Amino acid sequence: MDWNYVKSFLAIAETGSLDNASQKLRISTTTVFRHIHALEKETGSRLFDRVRGQYQLTDAGVEMMSPARQIMNSFDTIDAKVSGRDQSPSGLVRITAPTSFSYFLLPDYFARFHVEYPDIQLELMTSNQEFNMTQRYADIAIRVAQNPPEHLVGHEVRALSWGIYGTESDAATDDLSTLFARTFIGACGTLHSHPVFKWLETRCRETKQHQCDDLVAMAHLARAGNGLACLPTDLAIPGLKLLAPLSDIASNKLWVLTHPDLRHIERIKQSMRWISKSLRSEPRLSQAV
Incomplete structure (x- = not known):
């Protein structure tokens, strides 16, 4: 039994609502609800009835309280034993x-x-x-x-912005219309569905000499002179130069x-x-x- 399920169960039992339980545990109400649903499925019993907006324990829920508190007490004991280890940066x-x-x-x-x-x-x-x-x-x-x-x-x-990258010898202009007339490295595989490459597809359909399904490999292809590449800033490897930022593409x-x-x-x-x-x-x- 997942102890997070037990924590959510006890929090609802003590506070009477999903919202209060989520605030107490500092997790989303969706997560609390999912925990309770999983616990009820695991135990094969409905643990709460919702009455006038409040969560009230069923008979099965009342029976669950004692073992749930025992489980939490066991974890509290474990936490106490290892807390010294967790309080030092090592x-x-x-x-x-x-x-x-x-x-x-x-x-x-x-x-x-x-x-x-x-x-x-x-x-x-x-x-x-x-x-x-x-x-x-x-x-x-x-x-x-x-x-x-x-x-x-x-x-x-x-934020990590997108831009058009190429080699130093590609840096003669930063005009987008001129850049789109050059050879680009296109995307294939799952990378092809990314919005930036769909955007690129509408602007330079006939100028893709090579294609790649991995951004790291695409950056290296661009550095080797195989064409320009649309890349985020974390792929601006040494040897590549930003030719034009793509401000229309979401970071x-x-x-x-x-x-x-x-x-x-x-x-x-x-x-x-x-x-x-x-x-x-x-x-x-x-x-x-």
Whole structure:
């Protein structure tokens, strides 16, 4: 039985509503409702009746109270035993990040981080897919998304703008109409459905010599002189020059996130704070023609 389900059950039993329970647990009402639905499915019993807008325990819910409190007391005991370990900035922190950040930014960050926090060991998992944070496959997620998953907490660090990039020899003009007459690297696979490449498709249908399904590879193709590329600022690798910003394309949002149960652990908190500050002030993520 997931202890988050039990926490939500007790919060509703104590407060009488989804809204009050969500405020107490600092999670969304949707998440609380999902927890209760899953717990009722798992136990095979309806645990609450809704009476005049309030959640009241059913007979099965009343019977559930005692074992639920025992479960929470057990977790409180475990928390007390390990709290000393969690209050010091030491131990392992697992970070998952997209390939662009893992290749071009995080190696420098890790080296500087180790000087300031020598007792924290960082583990990097490079992936553009969401890891299961609930099962502790990762402690911190660096993610590019318009909205983060609702089961994670954190903050938006900065916006990542799009632009047209090429080599230094491509930089003769920044006029868009002239640029669109040049050869572009097109997108294929799942990348083809991204709004920026649909936008590009309407402007230069006949000028794509090569296509690619990965932005990192596209950046390297552009640097090698295979054509211009539409890229976000995190893919502006050395050797590429911004030829024109794409102000009509919505910027990506960069987030640093963790699971709610991990955010107060000192090593997680300090690592998130340090990474967020580094990314927020990173000049390589700012556009400069």
